[in-house]
Amino acid sequence: xxxxxxxxxxxxxxxxxxxxxxxxxxxxxxxxxxxxxxxxxxxxxxxxxxxxxxxxxxxxxxxxxxxxxxxxxxxxxxxxxxxxxxxxxxxxxxxxxxxxxxxxxxxxxxxxxxxxxxxxxxxxxxxxxxxxxxxxxxxxxxxxxxxxxxxxxxxxxxxxxxxxxxxxxxxxxxxxxxxxxxxxxxxxxxxxxxxxxxxxxxxxxxxxxxxxxxxxxxxxxxxxxxxxxxxxxxxxxxxxxxxxxxxxxxxxxxxxxxxxxxxxxxxxxxxxxxxxxxxxxxxxxxxxxxxxxxxxxxxxxxxxxxxxxxxxxxxxxxxxxxxxxxxxxxxxxxxxxxxxxxxxxxxxxxxxxxxxxxxxxxxxxxxxxxxx
Amino acid sequence: xxxxxxxxxxxxxxxxxxxxxxxxxxxxxxxxxxxxxxxxxxxxxxxxxxxxxxxxxxxxxxxxxxxxxxxxxxxxxxxxxxxxxxxxxxxxxxxxxxxxxxxxxxxxxxxxxxxxxxxxxxxxxxxxxxxxxxxxxxxxxxxxxxxxxxxxxxxxxxxxxxxxxxxxxxxxxxxxxxxxxxxxxxxxxxxxxxxxxxxxxxxxxxxxxxxxxxxxxxxxxxxxxxxxxxxxxxxxxxxxxxxxxxxxxxxxxxxxxxxxxxxxxxxxxxxxxxxxxxxxxxxxxxxxxxxxxxxxxxxxxxxxxxxxxxxxxxxxxxxxxxxxxxxxxxxxxxxxxxxxxxxxxxxxxxxxxxxxxxxxxxxxxxxxxxxxxxxxxxxxxxxxxxxxxxxxxxxxxxxxxxxxxxxxxxxxxxxxxxxxxxxxxxxxxxxxxxxxxxxxxxxxxxxxxxxxxxxxxxxxxxxxxx
Numbered sequence: 001x002x003x004x005x006x007x008x009x010x011x012x013x014x015x016x017x018x019x020x021x022x023x024x025x026x027x028x029x030x031x032x033x034x035x036x037x038x039x040x041x042x043x044x045x046x047x048x049x050x051x052x053x054x055x056x057x058x059x060x061x062x063x064x065x066x067x068x069x070x071x072x073x074x075x076x077x078x079x080x081x082x083x084x085x086x087x088x089x090x091x092x093x094x095x096x097x098x099x100x101x102x103x104x105x106x107x108x109x110x111x112x113x114x115x116x117x118x119x120x121x122x123x124x125x126x127x128x129x130x131x132x133x134x135x136x137x138x139x140x141x142x143x144x145x146x147x148x149x150x151x152x153x154x155x156x157x158x159x160x161x162x163x164x165x166x167x168x169x170x171x172x173x174x175x176x177x178x179x180x181x182x183x184x185x186x187x188x189x190x191x192x193x194x195x196x197x198x199x200x201x202x203x204x205x206x207x208x209x210x211x212x213x214x215x216x217x218x219x220x221x222x223x224x225x226x227x228x229x230x231x232x233x234x235x236x237x238x239x240x241x242x243x244x245x246x247x248x249x250x251x252x253x254x255x256x257x258x259x260x261x262x263x264x265x266x267x268x269x270x271x272x273x274x275x276x277x278x279x280x281x282x283x284x285x286x287x288x289x290x291x292x293x294x295x296x297x298x299x300x301x302x303x304x305x306x307x308x309x310x311x312x313x314x315x316x317x318x319x320x321x322x323x324x325x326x327x328x329x330x331x332x333x334x335x336x337x338x339x340x341x342x343x344x345x346x347x348x349x350x351x352x353x354x355x356x357x358x359x360x361x362x363x364x365x366x367x368x369x370x371x372x
Numbered sequence: 373x374x375x376x377x378x379x380x381x382x383x384x385x386x387x388x389x390x391x392x393x394x395x396x397x398x399x400x401x402x403x404x405x406x407x408x409x410x411x412x413x414x415x416x417x418x419x420x421x422x423x424x425x426x427x428x429x430x431x432x433x434x435x436x437x438x439x440x441x442x443x444x445x446x447x448x449x450x451x452x453x454x455x456x457x458x459x460x461x462x463x464x465x466x467x468x469x470x471x472x473x474x475x476x477x478x479x480x481x482x483x484x485x486x487x488x489x490x491x492x493x494x495x496x497x498x499x500x501x502x503x504x505x506x507x508x509x510x511x512x513x514x515x516x517x518x519x520x521x522x523x524x525x526x527x528x529x530x531x532x533x534x535x536x537x538x539x540x541x542x543x544x545x546x547x548x549x550x551x552x553x554x555x556x557x558x559x560x561x562x563x564x565x566x567x568x569x570x571x572x573x574x575x576x577x578x579x580x581x582x583x584x585x586x587x588x589x590x591x592x593x594x595x596x597x598x599x600x601x602x603x604x605x606x607x608x609x610x611x612x613x614x615x616x617x618x619x620x621x622x623x624x625x626x627x628x629x630x631x632x633x634x635x636x637x638x639x640x641x642x643x644x645x646x647x648x649x650x651x652x653x654x655x656x657x658x659x660x661x662x663x664x665x666x667x668x669x670x671x672x673x674x675x676x677x678x679x680x681x682x683x684x685x686x687x688x689x690x691x692x693x694x695x696x697x698x699x700x701x702x703x704x705x706x707x708x709x710x711x712x713x714x715x716x717x718x719x720x721x722x723x724x725x726x727x728x729x730x731x732x733x734x735x736x737x738x739x740x741x742x743x744x745x746x747x748x749x750x751x752x753x754x755x756x757x758x759x760x761x762x763x764x765x766x767x768x769x770x771x772x773x774x775x776x777x778x779x780x781x782x783x784x785x786x787x788x789x790x791x792x793x794x795x796x797x798x799x800x801x802x803x804x805x806x807x808x809x810x811x812x813x814x815x816x817x818x819x820x821x822x823x824x825x826x827x828x829x830x831x832x833x834x835x836x837x838x
Contacts, residue, residue, distance in 0.1 A: 017687070017689050018627050018689050020686070021626070021627035021629075021686060021687075021688070021689050022501075022625070022626050022627045024421055024500060024501030024502075024504075024626075025500055025501070026482075027482040027483065027497070027499055027500070028499070028500060039683060039686075039687060040687075058500060058504075059500070061500075061503075061504065061507055062500030062501055062503050062504035062507070063503065064418050064419055064501065064502070064503045064623075064625050064626075065625070065627070068411050068412075069411075069412075069623065070620055071620075071627075212480070212499060214480070220507055220511075221478070221507050221508060221510075221511040
């Protein structure tokens with residue numbers, strides 16, 4: 001099958017052979033530690049290693065073979081290219097892989113789709129609602145609760161299925177369950193009774209962005225915590241927003257109907273989460289502007305920018321909606337916000353969001369290999 | 373001539389930056405003249421990985437202990453006693469505290485616990501290797517206000533009566549004269565000067581590969597010897613290992629090494645074996661194979677293994693030359709197929725029965741051959757056969773300038789007034805021959821610090837007299 005190797009996969013294979021002969025970077029991160037367990041590098045191995053990589057940059061600046069050296073080794077950039085190719089190859093349905101190559105088009109199409117679904121629904125029900133006395137800030141008069149639940153329920157089921165199938169494809173290729181060590185490796189395994197627990201902590205703390213005890217570089221000899229903290233803002237901001245929706249759904253089931261007070265759990269969770277989801281993506285977008293272009297493949301960079309923009313649009317429209325929910329243009333804002341949230345959901349399996357799924361899976365495999 | 377520096381450092385590797393940082397920390401106004409462009413700064417230090425440190429107890433970066441006596445014994449063993457005992461003891465004692473002292477400049481070390489490093493007891497490993505070390509050092513130098521000039525080729529030294537006055541420096545912007553109260557020579561050896569190598573080894577030198585920087589052409593060393601510096605170290609010797617012949621002419625670094633030799637046989641271009649491939653563990657023997665290959669016709673040899681060995685050594689970054697039969701392999705390598713087949717037939721017939729174990733000095737050997745293979749000898753009988761071409765890879769040269777315990781250069785007429793040296797350019801004082809892993813970086817750091825301290829003090833005395 002070597003004829004079918006893509007350019008970036010071929011380059012990654014070559015780079016890992018050079019890296020494995022050098023090994024100077026072995027104390028930086030799991031990519032090199034996992035690499036040392038292997039002698040040859042098939043596309044499956046490269047896919048696993050690429051998804052372990054957190055794209056920090058330490059190994060590029062430390063590399064005696066980095067460009068302009070004729071060996072032209074740039075591991076962070078090459079592996080980021082392999083990552084995007086792996087996202088494409090795992091996409092379900094397969095034709096949707098095109099979204100990874102055209103992230104901005106995918107974003108616009110998704111928002112337009114969201115609007116085409118939400119706007120007519122809103123128009124229908126608002127017209128009906130006009131005959132009643134409209135209670136202020138009542139979103140369900142614009143789009144009824146059951147319609148909203150059905151709409152997002154169907155989309156979520158699809159999204160979960162698409163992500164699960166992608167994960168399954170990755171698991172099959174990368175042999176996630178079966179740890180693999182070459183016969184000549186003499187390093188003693190470390191005791192880890194619960195790889196799953198360790199990997200979860202690795203994910204939740206972004207351990208490998210500061211595993212050496214210091215933050216990783218974001219430019220040569222510049223070690224700052226911002227990338228890690230802004231990612232935390234984004235991740236936990238999203239988690240809080242998700243928690244807010246979940247609590248609201250439970251309230252609703254028990255008959256406590258929205259709108260909720262500004263001091264209620266759903267609103268507080270949503271507001272704090274929403275602020276995190278403004279600060280995180282906005283900060284990461286700003287960091288991107290001064291990030292060394294040598295560190296990331298253009299394809300992955302575009303995916304990241306599109307996803308961050310989508311998250312930022314979600315949080316900004318959500319907070320606006322909260323602030324202006326008693327104004328007459330609330331219905332328009334609601335439709336806008338729901339269209340964007342719907343678009344965000346639809347694009348989850350076809351954008352940067354999947355990095356979390358595959359990175360988490362790769363980190364778990366790494367912990368398992370380490371504990372063999 | 374508007375600016376006069378306290379200390380001019382000629383060179384841009386670890387020794388140079390150690391001197392520059394130490395001097396700048398003591399308040400000296402320092403300029404570093406690095407011949408390489410920024411991307412290739414750091415001399416051979418950018419290819420290094422660790423330094424050797426004595427220590428009485430385990431530390432965060434070193435396991436167990438490595439006492440002073442043992443370090444000295446290792447040094448005496450590899451140099452055969454060709455070392456200046458005073459300087460060597462000074463260096464060994466100063467090495468104990470190096471990781472801690474270097475860390476104040478942001479240099480980071482690998483934790484000692486991890487992995488397969490058999491050198492973890494004697495050597496402290498730079499996190500990310502030598503280029504990462506140099507990145508930290510340069511960043512620290514910039515913070516301390518050291519002026520760093522890249523692409524700066526020192527082409528002349530103005531020295532009068534053992535006193536340095538200025539250096540003539542060529543840069544892409546023209547030629548400039550840099551005046552300084554003191555100078556630190558840290559510009560390495562001459563291993564990448566192909567003409568100089570040819571003066572010693574003749575035409576053979578054309579087939580040598582230089583493992584490190586192309587910028588160590590020995591210009592500063594030559595200028596100093598011409599100015600009357602006392603030489604030290606054998607001028608005709610260099611450290612050479614056998615590396616893959618397809619390595620780039622310069623700067624191939626660590627990855628061009630080849631570990632297959634003890635698992636098979638090595639033949640020259642005529643198809644003849646010429647040395648015991650199984651004499652000892654490869655890490656203990658690979659440094660003699662550079663000279664062995666250099667002594668063969670056209671300075672080329674071929675390591676040949678059969679299918680049994682594949683997977684038992686780290687694959688080269690270059691693909692093996694593969695053949696289904698010995699005859700086919702001979703023609704692929706351009707060796708007379710008949711001779712190669714005869715060599716391997718004789719070898720196979722001489723292999724005695726034994727239990728193969730490439731992790732110990734096993735009992736698999738040949739009998740009745742010249743030369744015999746004394747360990748790991750197995751018949752070459754299982755295709756496919758793999759071959760790797762070998763050439764001598766030059767690491768460094770031994771010739772340097774003599775220094776005293778203050779890193780002050782010894783001139784023919786006595787001590788130089790304000791000229792100090794550190795690193796490869798004076799390593800011959802301690803390392804008259806041979807090599808032990810990481811000692812070059814220890815010499816560079818320790819004498820870099822001494823040169824930085826002494827030069828800034830000397831510059832300070834001049835200022836107070838003025």
